[in-house]
Amino acid sequence: MAAKSKTPEKRVFLISKKIPLNKKRKNENEKRKYAGVQMRAVIPYKKAGAKSRLSPVLSLQEREEFVELMLNQVIDSLKGAGIKKVDILSPSVYGLEVMTKARVLLDEKDLNEALNRYLAEAEEPVLIVMADLPLLSPEHVKEITSTKKDICIVPGKGGGTNLLFIKNPSNYRVRYYGSSFLTHCSIAADSGQDFEVYDSFLAGTDIDEPEDLVELLIHGKGPAKDYINSKFKLEVSRGRVGLVPL
Numbered sequence: 094m095a096a097k098s099k100t101p102e103k104r105v106f107l108i109s110k111k112i113p114l115n116k117k118r119k120n121e122n123e124k125r126k127y128a129g130v131q132m133r134a135v136i137p138y139k140k141a142g143a144k145s146r147l148s149p150v151l152s153l154q155e156r157e158e159f160v161e162l163m164l165n166q167v168i169d170s171l172k173g174a175g176i177k178k179v180d181i182l183s184p185s186v187y188g189l190e191v192m193t194k195a196r197v198l199l200d201e202k203d204l205n206e207a208l209n210r211y212l213a214e215a216e217e218p219v220l221i222v223m224a225d226l227p228l229l230s231p232e233h234v235k236e237i238t239s240t241k242k243d244i245c246i247v248p249g250k251g252g253g254t255n256l257l258f259i260k261n262p263s264n265y266r267v268r269y270y271g272s273s274f275l276t277h278c279s280i281a282a283d284s285g286q287d288f289e290v291y292d293s294f295l296a297g298t299d300i301d302e303p304e305d306l307v308e309l310l311i312h313g314k315g316p317a318k319d320y321i322n323s324k325f326k327l328e329v330s331r332g333r334v335g336l337v338p339l
């Protein structure tokens with residue numbers, strides 16, 4: 094009997110010994126990273142005069158209302174993915190006076206300067222997420238942040254960068270505008286960091302131009318879609334789906 098009771102104990106000991114403690118910790122860390130605990134997300138956001146490229150179809154007041162709805166959906170997608178630390182980086186407190194879902198950081202500098210200052214000070218992996226991504230889901234966020242590479246880049250339409258996940262933020266600088274997707278790939282390669290390109294129609298659809306509102310009405314859900322739905326309907330003309338004011 095004594096010999097029998099020793100065997101299982103010994104096996105338990107051996108199994109747990111098979112996984113070295115440092116590897117076990119690493120696995121646990123990986124899991125935590127996946128759940129978004131050991132990273133932060135930052136959303137650059139400017140409400141004043143936002144989305145000027147939508148001015149042919151939306152007034153200034155409508156555009157400012159609309160970006161606020163998109164911002165809130167982006168925050169919800171990040172939180173839904175388990176990311177606890179979400180910062181909004183804005184040149185002004187305008188529109189963020191009662192924000193409780195994320196920390197508000199003010200920096201009057203332009204988009205690139207403000208983000209690069211943020212990255213230089215960051216001590217943990219950073220996910221940069223644009224505020225105009227109402228088709229982004231928690232599943233996208235989880236997949237992007239579980240990359241095995243140093244960096245994960247999500248291209249936006251027309252050469253932009255919709256999300257950028259950077260594991261070593263103090264070694265990376267952003268350069269948005271122009272063909273920023275290509276620029277961000279080059280910056281990664283030039284700094285010796287490997288990167289993954291996350292190819293997704295929905296995460297890649299940023300809402301810049303009136304035709305992007307068509308994609309929101311077709312594929313979207315939630316308050317940003319409802320807002321556009323209250324002003325426009327879809328209409329098919331010559332084989333293309335377009336937008337018609339209600």
Ligand SMILES: Nc1nc2c(ncn2[C@@H]2O[C@H](COP(=O)(O)OP(=O)(O)OP(=O)(O)O)[C@@H](O)[C@H]2O)c(=O)[nH]1
Nearest residue numbers: 137138139143144145146182183184203204223224
């Ligand atoms: N912190 C900060 N964020 C900005 C600034 N300008 C734009 N953003 C944000 O950066 C992201 C990408 O900006 P754009 O897609 O060009 O949006 P936009 O400037 O509102 O739109 P357009 O006027 O049509 O160019 C969005 O999340 C904006 O809210 C800025 O000066 N500072």
Ligand SMILES: C[C@H](OP(=O)(O)O)C(=O)O
Nearest residue numbers: 253254269270271273301
């Ligand atoms: C900020 C800019 O956004 P876009 O103008 O391409 O939407 C970019 O992604 O480089």
